[in-house]
Amino acid sequence: MKELVIISGKGGTGKTSITASFAALAVHPVLADCDVDAADLHLILQPEIQTSENFVSGHLAEIRSGDCMQCGLCMAVCRFDAIKDFNVDVMACEGCGACVEFCPEQAIDFPEQECGVWHRSKTRHGSMVHARMHPGAENSGKLVSLLRSEIRKIAEKEKATVVLVDGSPGIGCPVIASITGADAVLVVTEPTLSGEHDLERVLQLITHFRIPAMICVNKWDINPKMTSRIEALAKSMKAVPVGRIPYDAAVTDAQVNARALVESSDGAAARAVREIWETIQKQLFAEECCHVTS
Amino acid sequence: MKIAVASGKGGTGKTTLSCAMAFAVQEEVTLLDCDVEEPNSHFFIRPEIESREQVCRPVPAVDSAVCTGCGECARVCRFNAVVSVGKKTLVFNELCHSCGACIRICPTGALKEIEEPIGQIETGRRDHVRFVSGRLDVGQAMSPPLIRKTLEHASPDGLTIVDCPPGTSCPYVTAVKACDAAILVTEPTPFGLHDLKLAVETIRDLGVPFGVAVNRVTDEAHPIRTYCEAEGIPLLVEVPEDRRAAEAYSRGESINSVMPGLNETLRAVPEKLKAML
Ligand code: SF4
Ligand code: SF4
Ligand code: SF4
Ligand code: SF4
Numbered sequence: 305m306k307e308l309v310i311i312s313g314k315g316g317t318g319k320t321s322i323t324a325s326f327a328a329l330a331v332h333p334v335l336a337d338c339d340v341d342a343a344d345l346h347l348i349l350q351p352e353i354q355t356s357e358n359f360v361s362g363h364l365a366e367i368r369s370g371d372c373m374q375c376g377l378c379m380a381v382c383r384f385d386a387i388k389d390f391n392v393d394v395m396a397c398e399g400c401g402a403c404v405e406f407c408p409e410q411a412i413d414f415p416e417q418e419c420g421v422w423h424r425s426k427t428r429h430g431s432m433v434h435a436r437m438h439p440g441a442e443n444s445g446k447l448v449s450l451l452r453s454e455i456r457k458i459a460e461k462e463k464a465t466v467v468l469v470d471g472s473p474g475i476g477c478p479v480i481a482s483i484t485g486a487d488a489v490l491v492v493t494e495p496t497l498s499g500e501h502d503l504e505r506v507l508q509l510i511t512h513f514r515i516p517a518m519i520c521v522n523k524w525d526i527n528p529k530m531t532s533r534i535e536a537l538a539k540s541m542k543a544v545p546v547g548r549i550p551y552d553a554a555v556t557d558a559q560v561n562a563r564a565l566v567e568s569s570d571g572a573a574a575r576a577v578r579e580i581w582e583t584i585q586k587q588l589f590a591e592e593c594c595h596v597t598s
Numbered sequence: 599m600k601i602a603v604a605s606g607k608g609g610t611g612k613t614t615l616s617c618a619m620a621f622a623v624q625e626e627v628t629l630l631d632c633d634v635e636e637p638n639s640h641f642f643i644r645p646e647i648e649s650r651e652q653v654c655r656p657v658p659a660v661d662s663a664v665c666t667g668c669g670e671c672a673r674v675c676r677f678n679a680v681v682s683v684g685k686k687t688l689v690f691n692e693l694c695h696s697c698g699a700c701i702r703i704c705p706t707g708a709l710k711e712i713e714e715p716i717g718q719i720e721t722g723r724r725d726h727v728r729f730v731s732g733r734l735d736v737g738q739a740m741s742p743p744l745i746r747k748t749l750e751h752a753s754p755d756g757l758t759i760v761d762c763p764p765g766t767s768c769p770y771v772t773a774v775k776a777c778d779a780a781i782l783v784t785e786p787t788p789f790g791l792h793d794l795k796l797a798v799e800t801i802r803d804l805g806v807p808f809g810v811a812v813n814r815v816t817d818e819a820h821p822i823r824t825y826c827e828a829e830g831i832p833l834l835v836e837v838p839e840d841r842r843a844a845e846a847y848s849r850g851e852s853i854n855s856v857m858p859g860l861n862e863t864l865r866a867v868p869e870k871l872k873a874m875l
Contacts (some may be wrong), residue, residue, distance in 0.1 A: 341607070341764070341766060342608075342764070342796075344607070344789050344793070347788055362676070368715050381702065383696065384697075395775065400676055400695055400697030400699055400704070401676045402697050402699035405699060406699075439766045439771075439800035441767060447820060473607075473636075477739035496847055496850075497641045497848070497850040498636075498638035498850075499848075500636065500640050501636075501641070502636050502638075504728065505636070508736050510790055512736075512737065523844070526844050526848050527845065527848035527849070534745070539696075551841070551844070556787060556816075559787050559789055560787060562788065574763070
């Protein structure tokens with residue numbers, strides 16, 4: 305069993321459409337949508353939810369006004385300006401507990417915070433875990449780690465061949481949680497100046513964690529020169545270019561119809577995605593092939 | 599007035615729109631790039647950079663000669679960023695939220711705050727656009743402190759456009775909360791609509807007045823229009839789908855150059871938002 309994480313330096317590069325297509329092409333995959341800030345995979349895969357659980361992480365301060373003597377110490381202690389007029393602004397509170405610790409009247413409660421819900425589901429292409437963070441909630445990194453460990457358990461039980469993870473964008477804490485310990489990462493990028501820049505930053509991060517990296521360029525034909533430049537940059541950072549996907553209106557059509565690209569189209573982009581999946585499989589399972597032949 | 603340009607997810611055209619609006623308005627304007635994990639607006643503004651400053655945040659450091667190993671710091675830290683074993687006390691900076699509780703509690707004064715670099719802020723200018731951008735160092739996980747520092751550079755009474763981080767979690771909240779009004783950028787697809795609904799839910803919680811901008815419109819009757827009409831949300835801007843825009847973007851050009859017709863629409867946006875305050 306191998307775990308492939310699909311990420312992008314930035315959102316909106318077609319990462320989710322590509323993940324859904326891989327799900328359609330793979331033999332017995334299981335799936336995790338770890339882009340918990342903007343989870344979209346369910347829009348294509350239409351999962352049937354089997355179980356749902358709350359995700360609880362961290363705490364929030366709550367002043368009991370009846371016990372508060374209005375001494376103002378908590379306001380002085382709070383580094384996040386979360387306390388105004390002896391009330392805690394839940395959107396600003398970091399849950400550090402400093403006010404709770406130092407309130408002379410012990411007038412501050414510190415209940416656990418519910419940050420979101422996560423689900424185990426069935427889709428037409430395999431089992432899936434996915435989640436929804438509550439607006440403004442923190443600790444999406446922890447939620448990502450939870451989803452990845454749950455999907456691995458499911459994969460083992462089902463004897464799946466591959467775990468496909470739709471990862472988070474960016475370089476912050478959720479993406480670090482998305483990629484650590486994966487067998488390989490595919491970075492989906494676009495041939496733009498900012499795409500190049502984002503790719504460089506995200507590859508630095510992947511190299512930092514010593515995970516084999518592959519890249520593919522989406523909409524490559526809007527700027528062929530930049531595509532070559534990006535592929536050269538990738539190679540110089542030890543990431544393997546595994547293919548190019550052309551600009552194709554079929555990608556949006558597939559989204560609108562809640563289908564994976566390869567399910568709804570046999571056009572240029574869909575063919576490119578098929579080829580990319582073949583190449584990735586060879587990369588992912590290369591070691592195992594060697595074992596068989598040697 | 600500070601206008602947040604935000605979106606439920608990345609890639610909807612937030613940066614494109616922020617830059618195009620900055621170029622379109624005729625008054626002096628400040629553009630703050632608060633998408634500090636992936637700041638991209640400098641590609642389109644191409645400012646002349648006048649200064650760079652390093653941004654730090656406080657993290658505790660232990661003076662082991664003074665520490666008695668009482669373990670109070672580890673007890674008070676909610677993020678497991680300090681561990682105290684025997685007489686050895688260790689701080690893990692990447693877990694620390696800089697709340698200062700451990701320093702306040704330490705009975706011997708063994709903990710002092712030191713400044714750890716987390717990123718940079720660049721300041722520059724291009725024509726009437728004053729440009730300020732925060733950039734988080736790779737490997738740093740805490741973006742809100744850098745976002746807050748970048749926001750301090752907003753113009754005190756003039757117009758400021760804030761290119762916000764994507765998503766609906768804490769970096770997004772940090773940036774949007776600081777603004778007077780917001781534009782939520784989306785696309786006319788089911789994905790776009792789904793993410794817009796989440797962004798609307800968050801922004802209503804924050805109580806910031808907002809309108810919607812739709813990027814890559816192919817068909818006049820799109821699901822975003824239907825949604826906005828039903829919810830009574832003003833539709834501020836619609837940018838038509840145009841391959842030339844994608845190409846201009848890939849070259850690092852603002853879309854004003856290929857869609858001059860857009861200037862007038864964009865120029866009117868700050869006025870429309872002001873009317874909503
Ligand atoms: S520290 Fe406690 S008693 Fe003092 S103002 Fe805050 S909540 Fe009230
Ligand atoms: S828990 Fe921390 S952040 Fe929240 S109000 Fe208390 S001191 Fe402020
Ligand atoms: S400053 Fe706060 S978060 Fe950082 S180590 Fe001390 S108690 Fe923990
Ligand atoms: S609270 Fe101060 S003295 Fe006690 S273990 Fe921590 S650093 Fe050492």
